[in-house]
Every structure is written in C-alpha cells, then in structure tokens.
Amino acid sequence: MDSTCFNTAQRHSCQMMNPDLFKPPADLRQAGQPSKPNRSKTEQIRPELAQLVVDTKTGRSYSKGKLLGKGGFARCYEMTDLANNKMYAVKVIPQSRVSKPHQRDKITNEIELHKTLQHKHVVKFSHHFEDQDNIYIFLELCSRKSLAHIWKARHTLTDPEVRYYLRQIISGLKYLHSKGILHRDLKLGNFFVNENMELRLGDFGLAAKLETVEQRKKTICGTPNYLAPEVLNRQGHGTESDVWSLGCVMYTLLCGNPPFETLDLKETYKCIKEVRYSLPPSLSPAAQKLISAVLQKNPSDRLTLDQILAHEYFSKGFTPDKLPPSACVMVPELNPPSPAKKFFTKMAKSLFGKKKSKVEKNPTEEKEDISKLVSGMMKHSISRQISYKTVGVNETTSPAGQLASSGPLDTPAEEESRKSVSRSFKGTVASSTEVCEDALTPAAVAEAAMNALNSCLSTMPAASKNPPCLVKPKPFVWVTKWVDYSNKYGFGYQLSNQNVGVLFNEGTHLSLCDQRRTVHYCLTNNKHFTFQANALPEQLQNQKHIVELMANYMEQNLMEGGDLGCDERPSPGACPLLLQWMKTDHALVMLFNNGSLQVNFYTDHTKVILSKLSDSYVLTYISRERLSSSYPLSVLGERGSSPELRHRLRYVTQLLQHYASA
Template sequence: MKAIPRPAFKTQGIPSDTLIQPQPIEIINEYEIDSTGVQQCVASYAKGRFLGKGGFARCYELRDLTTGKIHACKMVEKSSLAKPRALNKLKTEIRIHRAMEHPNVVKFNRYFEDDKYYYILLELCNHKSMMELLRKRKSLAECEVRYYMKQIVLAVKYMHDRRIIHRDLKLGNLFIREMRVKIGDFGLATQLTEEKERKWTICGTPNYIAPEILMGKTGHSFEVDIWSIGVIMYTLLVGTPPFETDKLETTYHRIKTNTWSFPDHLDLSQEARNLVSSILTISPDARPSLDTILSHHFFDGKYTPSQLPEMALSSVPNFPITPAKRSGLPVRMSPARTSPAKTSPAKVLAAKLEAAPSPKRALFQNNENNPHLINGCTNFPEKNIHGKRNTAREVKPMDTSLRSPQHHKILRVFRKEGSEDDERIRSLRSQMTRAALTDTTKETKASHHQENSDENEQGRATLELMHKSLAATLTSDRPKETRSEEVLEDPTCWVERWVDLSAKYGLGYQLVDGTYGAVFNDHSRIALYSRPRSSFAFGKNQESIIEYRSHQGERMILTQTQAEQAHLEHQIKKKVTLLNMFKNHFTDHAGPCEAKAGQQYHLTRWFRTKSAIIFRMSDRSIQLNFLDHTKLMLSHDGQVVTFVDKKKIKTTRRLGSIDFESNPELLHRLRYVRDILLYLLSKNNGETQEP
C-alpha cells in the first residue's frame, strides 16, 4: 500500500496559513503471479471512508482507480488470525460466500491479500442495513414487512437449497441496496455435507439466537435460520425484538422458555400474529418450512408493493390502498400510521413547522412559495428537486424580519460590446434567480462592505486565481500531460444536504463533517460545529459550539447549553431556534453525519441559477450542484477538482492532471464554472445593477 503525495500549489494573493492542503489517500494494490512466476499489479484501489467493524474485520469503501467502481471491502489483519481455527473460519466464509449468486445476497466481487491484510471486496449497499432503517422508522407497516420478508425468505431458501445455514440472520446483517434486501456477513455460516447433518457450535447474536443452539442437547440445522426469520418479522412489526431485556441471562432464559407476547396497544392483523407465533416455536420440527411461510395467509392475496420508494427509509410512503382497522382492506396498520404520508422531505418539514408551538410556529409558517427540500443523499426522492416548487396551503406570513431587501428581485447584468467574456456574462443574466453574494440597497452594501472588506479582498483574490487556472487549463491549445491522473482525498468542506426556505428565512444545510448551519436572507449566518475548533478557547469542553455572525460582522460564540440558557436578543434567539429545527430535520430523515476531527468549516454565501445551486465555503472553495444531480467542487485556488458523476461516483483530482478527452462531462461543467467565476468577478467590479 502506498499514499499519493500532496501536490504543490501556488499561493499568490492568499496567506499560506489559509490554504488547507488535501491529505494523501491510501492506495491498495492487488497483485497476481503470472505464468512465468512474475508478480504483476492487476488493480489499484483508493481506500475511502470507514463503514463499520465486526469480529476481526474493519470495513471501508474501496474505489477501483481504473473503473471507478466502489466496493465495500472487509479488511482482516493477518496478525489477528494467528490461530489456525480463526484462519480456517475466514477461509470458510470466503468459500461459502463466493459460491453464491442471488439478487438478495450481497454479491461477492473478489478476494486478494498482501503481506499485512486479507481483502474481501463485496457489493456496496448504499442504504446501509435494516438496523438503520428501523432506527429511523421505529416500526413498519405490514405491507412493507411483506415486501422485505418475501425477499429475505427467498434468499434463505436459496441458501438452504445449497445446504448453507447462515446462523446469524439479524437486522444488522440485512443490507439495503436500491431498496432491495441483501443478506450479508457469512462469518458464522456453515455448509452441511448432507441434509441430516447436525451442527453443535454455539454461535449467533443474543436477541436472534435459536433455543436449540443455547440448549445444545440435540444440535441444530436449517431451523435456526427460520427462528431468526420469525424474530426479524416481529421486530419489524413491533419495533423491538421479542426477547430483548437489559440482561443477557434474562434474554437467554426468555428464549429457552419461549416467553414473549405482542404489545396490547399494537394493532396487527391476525394473519401477522399467527405467522410469527407459528415460527417462534421451541421445537425445531414444529416450525413451518420456508415454502409454507411464503404460502401463509399473511402473504397470500395481500397487497405487497412491487417497489418501495427511497423515502420509505425515513418515513411512511403513500400506498395505493389506505390501511384502516377492521375495514376489510388487505393491509392493516397501527392507528399511528393511518395519517397520510408526506410525499417529500419538504412536506415532512412543513408538517412539523405547522404543528410546532409558539414561537417556533411563528418562525416557520409555510406559504405556497416555500421552496422544496433538496438533499444530496439518496434517502429522498428526487422528482421535485431543482426549481420545482412544492405547493402547500397559503397562510399569512407571521415573521418578515428575516426577509432580504432583494426578495423577489433578479440581478441584471450590463453588457459591454465586442467582448466574448461579456457575452457569457450576458447569457447568465436570465439565470440568476437568487444571489446572496450581493446586497440590493446602498445602506446594506456599505455596511456589508465595511464588515467584510478583508474577507472580500481575499475572496476576490481566490476567485481570480480560480478563473485564471480554469481559463488556462480549458484553452484549446493546452498541452497534454503524459503523467497519469492524480487522485486525492475527498474534501471535508462539502455540502451534503440542504433545504431552501429563502422565500421567508434562508438556507439550512449539513456538511459532510457533521457541521449544521444556516445562511439567512439578512446576510447573517450561524453554524453548529460538532466539536470545538482550535480557535475556540473552551479548554477541555467538548460540547458542540454555535458560531453566529450578524450582517454587520459581529461575531458571537456560545456552547449549545449557553445558547439555550443565555438571554439572547430576540432575533438571535429566533435564528438559534431555526438552526436547531434544521438540524433535527436532517438527522430525522437521513441520520447524523460522522463528526470528523480537525478544522471545521461553514457555508458563507450561496445563489442559484437555472442550471445549478452554487455554494461558497469558508475555506474559499466553491461547490456546484447541477440539475442532473452531478456535483462539482473547485478548491485550493482552482487547482483541485472534486466531481460526482451521474452514477454518484466521487473523484478528486488535480486540475492539471485531468484527461478531458475521457471526461467530456466534467469538461462541460468546468466551462460553466469558468463562466460563473467570470460573472462573480465582473459583479465585484461594479458591472451589475439591480433593476
């Protein structure tokens, strides 16, 4: 394994301490020995983010540098497998898993090793596991349970037909990719040599382990997986495992005595209750077969979605049949789930704001111009994003103090004759629908210029360097470089999710490093950092920090506790409330981002065109999210480009090393960024005017 070195960057016009150099990434090479006995490198991978750990393995994203394909890689350190039994266990897992190919089994891609590690490359499941699903949803509707359970049962049937027993079926080992279940983690799996063979190893996960494994008197076979299927089904319906207690000994005792029940308050169909009860039977021989489960009345003739939308990961989707108790309809749900589901994250947020008590309700009253929610993750439907407004009932605005003076105005760009660059500027005139980079009143302009003169000067210098780098790189006579493209570490200052409520308040966002923030229409901004930065002198206090900047440039730093207890000005208190509501909405629908150590950043300014939304970050990088869901970031004075293509593959490269002949999609977008930079520079020169 080797690391790609950091490239050198020109820093003219920018103090050296303000440039954040990209960290080198770890490269893992796969070698094979050819027929002549010579070792050849057959593939190279860039090690990405940490996914999780279990047993002896740690799991990371691994990106193939040739194809761009991203794998989930289980890395097992060889030193941890010193005992022959542990090594044999890993070899059994590889042998069993690589032999299977089923749409509901995590695909085994390849396996290799080097002097230090064993590498198992698997299909990457973009929606994590059903454990995360249940953590967000609490419990599922019966039609959703049918949807998932059919897939699980079919996958287990496929394994049993090949005499494979998984022995560790649980929500954490049921992964979701493109809203389909994939069974993974075959670390405890075994393959029988004949149908009647019994196994005696005590293994499994406490809440899901079958009673015959705990008792150990008669051995165990395929029926242990069927028992786990019953536990999984109960857990999806109820929200908690049937035998779960605070003490392990008590949980095992309840399993051995089969002590469990359905909660009295839960409204479940009799078919669901009967199926779970028939599976959770002490005697393995009395449990139904997989074919019997699939033909049970719970599945037979009942509505089952052919495909669930991605929003079902975080909220109840709309179904063609409205469930109701004792209605005779084929789907039943608890009363808590009978209200109409929100069809987009924006409507989910709007419902919360509508129901919020004063003063939150006054802060968040919705109207029909309220823009929709945008989210960079795949947890949300994308049919309404970028420019399409969600319609909600019209209400009288309760708070207009956060409105910007340029509300509903469009920038007008003056043209200069005979200039190709000015022609590009003029072509952007009709696109500018929102510009938080400028103010539209003389009074605000004067104060804003005075408050941020140093920042604006450095920001302009950065824009000039970016435009100069792009203009030089994108010229037709650019010499081709012979060296291969350098791949760098992905940026940490990246807008992961955002919601545009600028029709009344501003834009809320979540960065990939765990920072939450908002940029308000009055040009103030606020950020909630997951941990103190080095410049925040709070000693050993590791509490989250709130940083607020007014439109006059006044800066206030508080811990989250201080913000809740302090007697803040009315307007600041409102904005802290808005920030917390944004944060809660993001975490409720997509979960929190993993907090990362080191310097943390925030969004400073943003605006929109018909083609993209543009973010300016505190490290002076610029990010564009395009209509077609591609994303691009220019950082390090324009020397580094991060690009997310339509397949959601993210790559970070040095600008000068990119081969544009093989990346026409990226070339087209970089030209657009060049025009945006030219527009911003001309605007700063006074070549723009409000209507």
Template sequence: MERGKRNLFRNNRIMREPPLIIKPPKKPDHEYKRRGLLGEGGFGRCYEVETKEGKILAVKVVDKASLRNPKNKDKLLSEIAIHKKLDHPHIVKFYDCCEDQSFVYLLMELCENKTLAYMNKKRQRLTEPEVRYFMLQLLNACEYMQSQYVIHRDLKLANLFLSKDMKIKIGDFGLAAQLECEGERKKTICGTPNYIAPEVLFDRTNGHSFEADIWSLGVIMYTLLFGRPPFQTDGEVDQIYRRIKELKYEFPSHITVSKEAKKLINLMLILEPEKRLTIQQILNHEFFSLGMTPTTIPVSALNIAPCFDVPQLNKPANYSISTRHPLKTLVSNNLNTAIAGQGKKLPAKKSIEPALKKHTVQSEDKNKHDNEKNSTASSSNKTEQKKRIIKLTAKKTDLKKPIVKSEDKIKKVDVKNSGPSSANQKPGSAESKSSVKPEEKAGKLNDATPHQDKLRTGVLEAILNTLEISFRTILDQENAKNIICNDITPTPNVFVNKWIDYSNKYGMGYQLTDSSVGVHFNDKTTLIMSPNGSNFEYIYNNRISSTSIIPTRKSYLVADCPKVLQKKMYLLRNFRNYMNETLSRRTHSYTFVDKDRTHNMEFLTKFKRTPHAMMFRLSNRIVQVNFFDHVKIVISEEGNVITYINEANELKTYTITNFLKISNSVEVNRLKYVKDVLKKLVDAAHKTKKSPEK
C-alpha cells in the same frame, strides 16, 4: 463450550491498524486507499476503501496473528469459500480476497445506508408495509441460500445491510455452514443470543439445518415491528436462553400490530423446527397477501416513517415530468453581512399576518374565478372525486430517486468540468462563465439540467399536488369522512436549524438539526461537514455530455482536505463558527448530534427568499419555510406530513389532514401562503417550458 459466544476466536489483544494504502504483493496492479472505519467485530474490522479507479468498496481486514490457530484459519477459509460462491441481489457482493505480510483482506460491495440495526435504533420500530418490503427480500435471499445448501446461522439486524437504494443485503458469513448433501445436520453451537434457534442451543443430538434461519427471521420480524427482540431481558444471557427454551414471549399491548403479523411470527417461532413454516409457506401467508407492500422505500425512511394518508392528485393529460424545465434559485440582494463584521442592521421586520390574509383572499378570489371558468370541464370528474378514498400506496414513481448519483456510476466524464472548483473562480475560467449568467442576476431560469428537472422540480410538484388536493378535500365534508390517517405521524429528523445568507459574496451557510454544517456556494457546489467534524463531502455538478450534468458526491476526511478545496473549507469553518457563536445557542428538542453519520449526509439543494420567509429545499426531499417572525413549517413525505414550529420553538407534527382539521386560521393561512408560493414556482417552470431560450 460456552453457549452464545461466536466460535470465532474472539481475542483480547488490541487489533493492529492496517496500512493507509493497501498494496497486495501478489497483485501489484491493485491498490486500495483506506478511508473510514465502518464497523468492528470479534474477528476483524471493516473499512471503506477506494480503488485506483475511484470505486468505493468495503474491506474486511483480518489480522494474521489471529490465524495462528488452525481452527481459526479453517473458519476464515470457509467464510471466503461460501461467500465467494453466492451471487444474489440481496446478498452483499464478494469481489476478491488478498493478503500481505500482516493482514488478510476481503473486498466486498459497500452498502451506503448502514444496517437494519441502525435504522431500527433510529426509528424504534417500522411500519408493517416496510416490514413486508424487507421481509420479502430476506425470504428471497434465504430461499436462494437454501438452494445452494448454505445455512447463514447469524441472521440478525446488524448483518442486514442497506444499499444506497434501500435494498437488503445479507452479509457476514463468518458463521455460515455449507451442507454437503440434503438432510445433513450441523451441531455447532453458534450465533447471537437473541436470535439463536432452540435446536442450535439445546439439541446437539439431532443438530440443526435451514429451519434455524427461519427462527431468526421470526425474531427479525418481531424486532422490526415491536422495537426489541422477543426474548430480550435486562439480565444475563442465560435468562435469554431460558426464555427461548420455554418459548416465553408476548406482544406488547401498547403497540398496534395486525393479527396477521402476529400469526406469522408465531408460526416461525415454534420450538420444533419441523413444524415451522417453510419459506414458500411464509410467502403465501396472509400477512403478505392482505397488506400493502411498497415497491421502493426512500432513504429518508432511515429516520422517519413513510406516510401514505393522502391521495395522489390526478395530473393533466398533457403533463410530462420528464420534459419539465428546472427552477431558478431566486436570491435577494438584501443580505445579512454580519459574518463579515460590517455590523449593518437588517430592516425592521413587519408583521406578516395581514399580508398572509391579504394574499390568501386574493388567491381564493382567483381560484373562485378559475373554478367558475372551468366548472363545465370539471363536472364530469366530480362524482369520481367525491368517491376518492385515501389509499395506502407505495408507488411514488420516479420522484423518490435520490438527488445525488453515486460517482462510480458516471461514465464519459468531461474532465474540464468534473473536478472541484475554488470558491472564487477567475473571470475568464470556464466554470465562472457557466455558473454566473446574466439571467441569474435577473432572477430567471436556473443552473440545472433536464435530468435534474425531473428530480428537483418533482419535489415541489409532488408537495404542491398534495397540498392542493388536501385543501380541496378538507372543505368537502363528504370526502373528509373517508380520510384515513396513519397512527404514526413521523417528525422528520434532519432539517435546517440555523442559517445565514451571505450569497452576495460566498453562499448560504446552514446548520442542520443533526449538527452537520454546510455551505451552498454561489458556484452551485456544496460542502457539508459531518456532525463529529472529522468528515466532509463535496457535491458538485459533473458534466457527462454537452447537455447533461449530474450532481456528484465525493467524501473526504477533514484532515485530508484536498488543496483545491481548502479555501471552501476555510469558509465553511467560518460559517460554522459564526452560527455557533453568534446565532441562538439554545438547544431544542428536535436537535441532536448524529456522531455516526460521516457520509451520505443531507444537504441544501436550493433556497429562495420571499417577502415574508426563506424557503429551503433539502436533498431528503423536505421543503422548509422559515418565516421572518421565527415560525417554521417543515413539509415532508411529499406533503403528507406537516411539522409546525411556533415562535417559542415548540414543535408539533401532523398529517396534512389533521393539520387542516385542527389548526387555527393563522396557521392554516401560513400553509396557504406556502402553497401559493409553490404554485408560482411550478407555474414559472411550465412557462419556461413553453418559452424555450432562443
């Protein structure tokens, strides 16, 4: 038997496509609409499917032609039996299996954020807090599998799926083994070369058991921290096996990893299975007890590393984010109409530096007056503030919740307001009346609900808090000495690359750095097209009660665009063509084409025009400010990371602390300007709260 190959009958013939509408004959009340392809393996393909009720699932499709071999059929039945009985929060949920004349279908939970393999490829390597976060979940799931006498035998990054809230879900039980009794050993050689335990490869006499999964966990931990598997070579598979047999691996010296992490990896990668740590011993290891472990990880971590080098600002005693009122999108009527072919020129742009300096001086004078006024009240906190040291912490409160909720969680939907709307509503329609209010024309209030306030206002509030504490702290040399900066300063991957403001008629068009293109329409809906141009998502407000609206996301193929969205799709294509043909065609170091991204795409949630810049707020909690002289400031990780792009489109990323320390006065003044604009927006929200509508 050839080592390293899955004993799952890889066949050379081209796999047939399953039907677009899956209707199992034995379950006539069940129907599944096939959507996009999620992945392909040696034994089947995985697709995204939608039920008649609108629920999105994943389905593994196995061609019955591959089951003519009795051994193959037994393997599939074993996979179904094992996966079906497992019920754990960190294992992909198995819902049902069915068949038709040509295929067998395994219906499972959909994990929206792909896999750890995808994340590791995007990021190269993860931080130690993230590794603790994921490893604890893996260990918890493996402990459960052991209690069920199940060995997975193919634990690897590609089989570790990520849910919408970035939780680990172990999947693919095609090689899993069910032990009949304690002490039983299995002797089949199976697995993926880089992750196979030595006893699986070389000790068929004694066989293998749960310790094989522990070895794989050690390989996973190493790969997450260093970016590649420990036994990886550029040669043949036999060289990998030789390195495994000789336990030949090393820790790269150019990558900084704690000694506790290295010790734990060494204790899991031991040739003798009986000498490896047990799951409980791993959980008790100092790698977990001495380091910080996040309670949550944001979806943005798929592309950039979370950064925790700035302390959280103490909030006032009467502060309550849950009762905040939302902000209003303030849009200037002085718009660029070039897309309509009118050829009107925008007014000449004045230098913004004098205005920035003037704005900063006025702001500082006001702050000085406020500080004198409140000096008595703040004196008691001065000592405590001087002792404050920036701590690594993962507690981000509820500000890290996603902006858009999954549609299948929404109940009691008001049908009148839940569906797609056209770009131009009729004057008498309900949606037209609700989306264009007199207050909007006056630049007041907004379109969000109290539920959205907590999410949307919270982004600005969090960034403002970070900027304010950082500006104060950097001026205090005693505090500045205590600041701890991360080695990793992650540049955000997805932000606005091009934009065109045509909101006097349709909305704001934009292209993101991952090559996705979107339009934020005036009726508060969004279309976002995938970088490969084949998929798009429609985001709209779903009314679930008379006082509550939740943004909802629906995915489609461009070829299957619903009739009600075709006008918006036409406008989206026009915006895209205009930006591609008319705006700068230069490619920048920070732009790319994410061909794999077809759903859960980032999108513009708000925008605001100021006298000197256009401010954008994105669904990945980034706030971006594009000055009219082509300088851009991208603020990510809730203000902890500053990305500065100069007039020549040269990009540099800093922690907020380093930016304030090493940047020149002009650059710092720009950030002060951003801080003051945010301050006005947040203060306006407070004022709205105190003066409710009559």
C-alpha cells in the same frame, strides 16, 4: 457451553457489525458464558493498519478510510482503490488470528462460499488478497450501515417498513437456501443497507452447506437471542432454523426488543426451548398471527419462506417500493401508490429499468420516448414536488410533498406574522439586509437552462464519447449531499464548500455558512438577512436547530456525491440559495438563485450540473464511478457527447420544458 460460537473472541465481524447491539443488560459471562481466554500482549495490542495497502500481485493500491466496525476477530474499514476511486468495505483479518489450521480453514471456507454468491440482496464479494500482516476481503460498501444501526436509532419500525425489509431478506434467503446454504447467523447487524436503502444479506462466517438430518452439525452457533430450539437442543441446523431467526428479527423490529431476551442467558435459553414470549397488543392482528406461525417449536410446523410471503400480513398490507434515507433515523411518511403512480413507474422502467439495447435508438426515437415519459409524469402529477412557479412579493412557497402546481397567497395572519418577523430584524441584530427585487425566479432559471440545453442539443453531432474535459475547472458550488424531510420540515442540502441550507415548507430559507459562523436567512419576499451565529434572533433559533440536525445527519450517514477534482475549493462565503426542488421517480432537480441547475439520477448516482458562469454555462457530469468531467456547453454542441450523457441532457431538457409550460 464450550462449543458456542457467539463468544466475541471467537467470532469475526462483517462490514459494519456493532458488537454492543443485542447485549443483555447483565454481562453474559455472569449468566454462565465462558470467559474470554487470556491473550498475550501481542494479541491484545494490534498494530495500526497502514494508511496505504498494496496488493503486491496486482500492484493495486488502496487508501484506508474510516473504521466501519470491529469484532474480536476482524476489523472492517472503508477503502478506496486509488486507480479508479471505487470504494469498498474491507474486512481485515490479522494473520495472528488464523495461525491455526482450523482458523485458516474457516476463513478460506467463508471466502470460497461468498465468492459463489450473486444476488441483488446479498452483499457483493469483490476480491481478496493477503500480505504478511493481514487477510483483506473486499466487499460491497453499504453506506447506510445495517438494520442494527437503524433499529438503534428508531427502536421500532412501522409495518410497511418491516414488510419492505423482510421481503428483501426473504429474497436473499431463498437464494441461499436454493443453493443449499444455511446462513446460521441471521440478525439485524448482518442486514446491510446501501445508499438506495436496499438491503443486503452479509457475514457468511457461520454459513454452512445444507445437509441431511443425520449429517447436520450439532454445534450451537449464532446469536443467543435468535437461536432456534432445535439448535439449542443440538438437533442440528436446517432451513427452518433460519426461518426461526427471521421471526425473531420481525418481532425485534416491530416490538423494540428480541422476543426471548431476559437478564439471564440461561433463562433466555429456557424461554426459547419452551417458546415462551409475549405478543404486545400494539401489534396488528396480522403481525401477531405471522410471528406465531413462524415461532413454532417443531421446525416442521413453521411456515416456509413462500408461505410467509403469501401470509395476509404481506398480501393485505402496503409495502413501499422504496424508503427515503430519513427512515434511518425517523418515521417516514409513506402513502400507498395511486393508479397514476403505477402508470408512471411502468413508463419509467422503459427508460431506466432495462439493460441497454445493443442497437441504439436514433435521436428522434429517443427524444419521443423521453417526451412521452415526462409528459406522462406531468399529466398525472407523479412525484411532483413543484409548489410554485415564481417567487414574488407576498407569495408563499411550499415545496414539500405537495401536488398543487402553485402555492396560494399568504393569509392575513401569515402576512402579518411575516411582516412582524421582518420588522423585528430591521436595524437591530442583522449585520446586513437586502431586498432582491430583480432576483431570479425558479421559472427564469429553468427557462434559461432549457434554452441553453436545447441550443446545445440542436447542433450536437453524433459521437461515441465525450470530448476532452477542462483540465482544471474553476471551482464552483454544487450539492454534495441532500435529505428530504419535507413530510415535516423541508429539504436540506450540503454544498461542496460545506455550507448547509434548508428550504423550509413555508418557503423561508436558512443557511449555515463560513463553518457555521454565519447564518443567512431569506423570507418569501426575497428579503435576505445575515447574522452572526452567536447573535441570532430568538425567532430563528428553532429553524437553525433543524438545519443543524439535518447537517449532522448528512455528515454521519451520507457519502459525498462525487469528486470534482478541483485544485481549489470553492469560497466558503459562496452560498447560493435553493429556489426550488422537484422529484421524479428517477431524478432530483434543484434550481438555485445564481442561475445554476443540478440533476441527480437515483439509479446510477450520475449527476448533471449546469453552472452559470458570466453569460455562458459549464456542464459538469459525474459518472457512475463518481468521477467528474467538465465542459463548456458550447464545446459539447460543437463536438458531441457520449450517448449516455446525451440521453440525460435530453431527459433534463424535456423535464424543464414541461415544467415551464405547467
């Protein structure tokens, strides 16, 4: 046992490792694990990492953010490069932990190995440096943490989700094996998930070069529940050992616990060596067959990675192209794609999915391409979340996941229920009521924005870059975070002044404002009510609770969409209401009752915000680097913009045109 590598005092963590996950109910030391060595006081009390870290060789400065994870060997922090606001996950290893040559060699080997890896499903290595206190390893930041965090919140996942994650793990693993690298520590905590719900394989602290059977390392290293029989029997590591761990991962995600987990570590090892585990009847037959074919005692009897992908579990089962962020904490609603969906995906790749051509298309060709794409989307009703054209008296709104172009009128029962709610508020607990008979409709907001953009684009001269932006744009409210839970409740969003709102599926809207002290509620007939949060009617408590749940989820799991660089913060009292939201495969469009419009592009996280100020518009563009620039729309029309921004403005305009004519 003295050569095991899973003792937390001997292991270092990568990115957001959670050391408490997979720990058996009984402490492992009671089952024979060696106790942690006594440490000196200097080792036990680590000095606090400075708020500002400077690379003396390059002169670059990094601001320390929140702690992402920690282990016995290292800590991982979120850090921001102050030169460009780029964010990283930074593994910080104290120099005191690598004072011995073999410890230093281990870190050096990890760095040198990780530097050579370039793959979509492997955590990106950026750079590293050290000072007298620490070694700093800068890695790709995966904002949705790891599969271990998702597993902890969900306990079990559905078959389509497991297929989705396994495909990406296998893709990354095939890449490693093709380069002669064994990971040797595959577990949920080492599969990181980025903002787009894409998986990245990380933590190469135990990775090693593939060797012949005679040369294979006989060290027992990895996580106890995921160790292969040949590793425990000191027969060495091969690619088959990683495949075994993959089978354990699949079992854990589907069943809620690792296959060989027991209360006693020795018993766990015995179960692994004897391949003694049970398959719950709740598993699909295909899943049971695949797990059985992977968890074979003899390494040569196990399926290869290619054979796993060819198995009926994958070939006959639906795998989603992507998962919604809500899948981190709840079961997502997943539907197999229709032929129309496949058509639109193919069309969309022609616009967003390829590298930029060195020869830029002329505006006419570009406009025709975008028009074909958007009209194809509207024609085939792809990803349409438009459920009404206007909001009027006695007209319901249901913007969640419906393909109907317009919502039906209230049924008599719904109408009476709505009137009853309205009567119960009137003249009692509501501090103010207002009927906005001349309120803007989604169609009016879309049409006004479309006309303004068309006017701008029609006069816009060719330019290679954007004009100088406003030095200090006036503060305005925009959406910094959002979550689509329309399969059950509605669409939630957080504004830049920290107010949070949800547009519910039945068309009502509830917002928590002024640091959640005030509640704004809007009925489908545009009648608004304002309450103090501590005096909210009983009828609205459930909706308020849902808004709070979404707010907490966004606070804990989502990063803000960029930095506008305004000296002033928008007024906390400003609370524009979301009138409607629409989604394509590449963008989210949000229309607000103050005449503003926001479009978020998924692939590169750029954003276009059109703010209505008096009788004119100000356009704010948030770039891939999360940096913002604001311009009066009239200035862009006179001076031109970069091809990147012009391309997005044309896409938005075409989308609004087809929406207005739908």
